[in-house]
Amino acid sequence: MLKIENLTATVGDKQIINGLTLDLPAGEVHAIMGPNGSGKSTLSYALAGRDGYEVTAGSALLDGEDLLDMEPHERSAAGLYLGLQYPVEIPGVSNLTFLRTAINAQREGRGEDAVSAGDFMRAIRGEAEAFDLSMDHMKRGVNVGFSGGEKKRNEMIQMAMIQPKCAILDETDSGLDIDALRVVADGINRMRDPKRSFLLITHYQRLLDYVQPDKVHVLKGGQIVKTGGPELAHELEREGYDTVTAPELAGAA
Amino acid sequence: MADAATVALAEDASKYKWGFSSDVESEMAPKGLNEDTVRYISAKKGEPEWMLDWRLKAFRLWEKAESPDWAKLDIAPIDYQDAYYYAEPKVKPKLDSLDDLDPAIRETYEKLGIPIEEQKVLANVEGARKVAVDAVFDSVSVATTFREELSKAGVIFLSISEAIKEHPQLVKKWLGSVVPQRDNYFATLNSAVFSDGTFVYIPEGVRCPMELSTYFRINAENTGQFERTLIVADKGSYVSYLEGCTAPMRDENQLHAAVVELVALEDAEIKYSTVQNWYPGDEDGKGGIYNFVTKRALCQGDRSKVSWTQVETGSAVTWKYPSCVLNGRDSVGEFYSVALTNNRQQADTGTKMVHNAPGTRSTIISKGISAGRSDNTYRGLVRVGPSAENVRNFTQCDSLLLGDECGAHTVPYIEVKNPSAQIEHEATTSKISDDQMFYAQSRGLDEEEAVALIVNGFAKEVLQQLPMEFAVEAQKLLGISLEGAVG
Numbered sequence: 001m002l003k004i005e006n007l008t009a010t011v012g013d014k015q016i017i018n019g020l021t022l023d024l025p026a027g028e029v030h031a032i033m034g035p036n037g038s039g040k041s042t043l044s045y046a047l048a049g050r051d052g053y054e055v056t057a058g059s060a061l062l063d064g065e066d067l068l069d070m071e072p073h074e075r076s077a078a079g080l081y082l083g084l085q086y087p088v089e090i091p092g093v094s095n096l097t098f099l100r101t102a103i104n105a106q107r108e109g110r111g112e113d114a115v116s117a118g119d120f121m122r123a124i125r126g127e128a129e130a131f132d133l134s135m136d137h138m139k140r141g142v143n144v145g146f147s148g149g150e151k152k153r154n155e156m157i158q159m160a161m162i163q164p165k166c167a168i169l170d171e172t173d174s175g176l177d178i179d180a181l182r183v184v185a186d187g188i189n190r191m192r193d194p195k196r197s198f199l200l201i202t203h204y205q206r207l208l209d210y211v212q213p214d215k216v217h218v219l220k221g222g223q224i225v226k227t228g229g230p231e232l233a234h235e236l237e238r239e240g241y242d243t244v245t246a247p248e249l250a251g252a253a
Numbered sequence: 254m255a256d257a258a259t260v261a262l263a264e265d266a267s268k269y270k271w272g273f274s275s276d277v278e279s280e281m282a283p284k285g286l287n288e289d290t291v292r293y294i295s296a297k298k299g300e301p302e303w304m305l306d307w308r309l310k311a312f313r314l315w316e317k318a319e320s321p322d323w324a325k326l327d328i329a330p331i332d333y334q335d336a337y338y339y340a341e342p343k344v345k346p347k348l349d350s351l352d353d354l355d356p357a358i359r360e361t362y363e364k365l366g367i368p369i370e371e372q373k374v375l376a377n378v379e380g381a382r383k384v385a386v387d388a389v390f391d392s393v394s395v396a397t398t399f400r401e402e403l404s405k406a407g408v409i410f411l412s413i414s415e416a417i418k419e420h421p422q423l424v425k426k427w428l429g430s431v432v433p434q435r436d437n438y439f440a441t442l443n444s445a446v447f448s449d450g451t452f453v454y455i456p457e458g459v460r461c462p463m464e465l466s467t468y469f470r471i472n473a474e475n476t477g478q479f480e481r482t483l484i485v486a487d488k489g490s491y492v493s494y495l496e497g498c499t500a501p502m503r504d505e506n507q508l509h510a511a512v513v514e515l516v517a518l519e520d521a522e523i524k525y526s527t528v529q530n531w532y533p534g535d536e537d538g539k540g541g542i543y544n545f546v547t548k549r550a551l552c553q554g555d556r557s558k559v560s561w562t563q564v565e566t567g568s569a570v571t572w573k574y575p576s577c578v579l580n581g582r583d584s585v586g587e588f589y590s591v592a593l594t595n596n597r598q599q600a601d602t603g604t605k606m607v608h609n610a611p612g613t614r615s616t617i618i619s620k621g622i623s624a625g626r627s628d629n630t631y632r633g634l635v636r637v638g639p640s641a642e643n644v645r646n647f648t649q650c651d652s653l654l655l656g657d658e659c660g661a662h663t664v665p666y667i668e669v670k671n672p673s674a675q676i677e678h679e680a681t682t683s684k685i686s687d688d689q690m691f692y693a694q695s696r697g698l699d700e701e702e703a704v705a706l707i708v709n710g711f712a713k714e715v716l717q718q719l720p721m722e723f724a725v726e727a728q729k730l731l732g733i734s735l736e737g738a739v740g
Contacts, residue, residue, distance in 0.1 A: 050691050072694040073702075088692040092710030098696070101706060106697035141710065158696065 001026040001197045002166050007058035009046040009222075016042040018222035019058065024166070027194040031208055031233065032201045034219035035241045040201045041085060043219070044170045048082040049075050062166060076102075077109030079165030083158075083172045087151040090142035095154065096124065098142045099161055106162065127160045130190075132183050148175040156187045167191075168199045173207035185210030205233040220245050285334040288312060291445050294339045298414050298449075301421065311434040311444030318438050326599050326628075328543065328570050331508060338446045338479070406462050408492075409454040413481050416452035423454055427485050431514035431551045431578070439510040440547040443479045447512070450481035455490035455521070464720055466495040480511040486521035488554060493524040495723055507532075509568075510545045519554030519581065524562070526719050528727050530734075531567035536625075538597025541569025548575035549605075552584035552613075560587040561604070562718040564727040566734040569598060574632065576605035579613035586615040589715040591727075593708075593734050594627035594659070603633035603664075608674070611642040620712045621652045622731075623659035624738035630662040637674045644674040652682040653711050655704070655738050705732030 002024040009017035016039045024030050034040050045053040047060055049072040060067045067075050090098065104114040128138050131153040143151050152172050159167055169188075173181055188198060188211050200207065208216070208230060216233045218226040218241070225245050226232065236244050283290070291312045295305040320331070403410050409420060416424050434444045455461050486492055509531060515523050525548075534541025544567070550559035561575040577586025588604040606615035615635065623629040629652065637644045652661035663680050685707050693703035709716065709728050716724050 048691075048695050050695075051687065071699065072691065073697050073699045076695055076697040082695050084692065084695075086688075088686070088688045090689055090693070090707055090710055092713035093706055098693075098706070101702070102693070102696035102698060105699070105702060109697065162696070 001028075001063060002199065003059075003061045004047075005059050007043075007046070007060060008056045009042060010054050010056055011042060011052060015056070016222050017046060020219075020223055022217065022224060024197050024199055026165075026197055027192075028214040029188070029192065029198040029200065029211060030215045030217060031213040032199060032217045032219050032224075033203070033205075033233065033236055033241075038219045039222040040219055041170055042222075044082055044168045044201060047075075047168060048072055048080065073105065074109060076162075076164075077106040081159050081162055081164035081167040083152075083155040083167065083169040085171040085174065087143050087146075087155050089144050089146075091144050093142050094140060095138045095142050095157075099124065099158055102158075103162060123161060124157070127157045130160070130183075131157050131187060132180070133157065149177065149180045152176055153180060153183065156184055160187060160191060163191075165195070166197050166199070168201065170201045171203065172200070173202055173204065181207060182210060205237040208233045218245055284337055286336070286338055286446065290338050294446055294448065297339065298417075300414075300417055303421070303425065304417050307428070307434075308445050308447075311441055312446075314435050315438070315441040315445050318435075318441055321438050326570055326572065326601050328599070331543070333442075336508065339448055402462060406459055407456040408459065408461050409452065410465055411452050413447075413450040413452045413483060416483075420452070420454070423485065424452065424483070427483055427514070427516055428481075429514075431516060431549050432512050432547050437547060439545040440512050443481060443510050443512045443547070447479045447481035450483075450511070452482075453484040453492060453494065455484075455486045455492045457487040458489045459487075460490065461492040464493045464495055466497070478507070478509050478511075480513075482511070482513040483516075484514070484523060484525070485516045486518065486523050486557075488518045489520040490518075491522045493526070493720065495526050495528075495720060497528040497530075497723070497726070508543050508545070511547070513546070513548040513575075515548075515550035515559055517550065517552050517554060517557035517559050517581075517584075520556045521554060522558040522560075523550065524560045525550075525575075526723055527561075527563040527565075528719075528723060528730065529563065529565045529567050529571075530730055532569075533567050533596065533598050533734075534569040536596050538569055541598070542567065544568035544571045544573065546573045548573065550575070550577045550586070552577055552579045552581050552586060554584070555581040555610075556583045557581045558585040558587075560589070560718070562589040562715065563591070563602075564712075564715070564719070564730065565590070565592040565600060565602060566730050568600075571598075571600040571602055573602045574604055576607070576634075577615065578607045578609065579615065580609050581613075582610045583612040583614075584610065585613070588615075588617045588619070588633075589718045590619045591622070591712040591715045591731070592619070592629055592631075593622040593731060594624065594629045595734055595738050596625040596627060598625075598627040600628070601630040601632055603631045605634040606636070606646060608635075608637045608641045608644040608646070611640070612644070613641060614645045615647075617646070617648040617650075618714055619648075619650045620715055621650070621661050621663075622655070622708055622711065622735075623652065623661045624655035624735055626658045628660040628662070630664060632664045632666075634666040634668070635676060636666075637669045637671050637676075639670040641671050642673050644671065644676075646674070646676045648676075648678045650678075650680040651711070652680075653708065654682065654684045655735070701732065701736055704735050704738065708732075708735060 004020060004022040007017055007020045008015060032040060042053060046055055047067060055068050062078055062080055065078055070078060100120050107114060124138060125135060128135055133150060133153055143154060146154060155172060172184060176184060185207060213230055216228055216230060217224045291308050295308055432440050434441055453465060484494060515525060517523050531542035531544055552559055559577050563575060565571055575588060579586050586606050592600045592602050594600045603619060604617055617633055619631045621629040621631055631650045635646045650663045654661055661682055665678055667676055669676060689707055690703050693706060698706060708731050716727055719727055
């Protein structure tokens, strides 16, 4: 599904991602954990094609299609979704308008018909309820006046409506209380599908208590320095990044 | 061979979507402006003596007047002798409906994209919402529809030339009563040479049965257009009037100096909506329209109300302050404006709310959008007279910048001579952030769609004041006007 090989990316003059390789097969959920400054957000922005995040070497393919060759909106139409760590406010544009415009733009990009108003409204009523936001929230400006937790849940509603092939969720769990965390985790589990994959970028292991990952990667210095099963997350939580990724220990393992 | 498809493609490729010029022979007044020009225009229209005298009086005032000092505008001096002051299409039949219109003119309307609702009405589709269209093609009204239904309600909706002949008493009484001849340089000029325009009278107690709509379009090369609009709403009446315009591509600057006068008597309400899309010039500002308009409303009666809504995207230079003079007790003035400038465009626009009576209220919502190397100024006056007790005003001016070569300026003037007045003024300036752009793009919108969406959100408070079909048109226009503004 998502195949990243030897990816190098810079922000300004600084090289943040240093030859990163990652294979995320269809149907799997992978977690990327890492300390602050390890390049987690840079990786997600580089994959989504944000201005200022320049890929200088390597490749990233989504279902065999070259992501790096596409504009951000084309990547989205190709099936990539990025749940942001800090969702943005757009005053005056209702969530309903924003999402429907976005979905139809993606559909147009794929040569599909626009979603009907009725189908859209039915679907969004269901998703808003599933992620514990009201239709009143959906009628308000995009993320305007939303609490931190509400913004994150709104990212999940957008994902559920867009139904991407591959979702990168950048610290979607941070700033959530335990109930909201459960709501988000339930949403991810509900959307798990043999044809869909997830990349969960997170600081903490707690989201992974609710969403069982197939693999856990440790990102440090812009590279994957260690890969393991769900138990690696627990190990990181117990021992800390430094111990787990210390060269001699990594070599011994 | 240029087949239809090629022509369509060429039109699509053109930067200014509505830059075309239809092939109708014009009958021109000789070039230049002197007393003879004024007499020519008046004679051409078969005007009565009093009208000619009125024009000549204005012309003599104009001769002595001085061209205004531009506050925030940078424009070359205008050579008033190097322009034509009158042109009319040669084919000018009396028509019962737009169906009988000259096909070339008809085609122009098609290209203008006259709203579906109106087309339905024109095609006599049952159940279609009624909108009356008084079409001003160049300077002469060539067709007026729905007269019959309007006249049943007692509403007079005519070109001003017709009104001068058919309702001289009404025109004499109100023409120049809101915007006097000597009001300003361009109003004086307009009073001397106005070509045509619209006259509306809503009798006492009548709610106008349909929205009234006029499409203006400058068509002949080098022809200044000087419309004159006069709307009088008698006691307890209501009317909603829509004005919209686009103009064809031209190389030389064209002067547009209209005068719009509104009068609302006791308990009357006038809602005046404008979507203005005159040709803005090319990317370097060459060839655009100069739009120097005087629009003013007199809230003469107690509890009367006038609401101006404008979406300004066109013109090389815009100089325009739709205003309300609140003379009636508890009368209300409103001004909702979106002004968008791109490339080399300059806009200096705003409003004046003059509170002369007790209990009068006004609301000003102005949204300025600047892109390219354009300059966008809000200039607004709120004046409260000494005897006007308990006046309230709320003003909100928001500016949105795209890029870092454009300018946004807010110049409020507040003159309060009565201590009981409550005046509030809020102003913000913001930029479209990279975060917002990336967010929208990561959800599937391309750059231009993302800008259009964000800008429409910014302007929403104003756009929602427009009648539905106009609002849709205006939303599209904002997007089109910003093409190429990012990236």
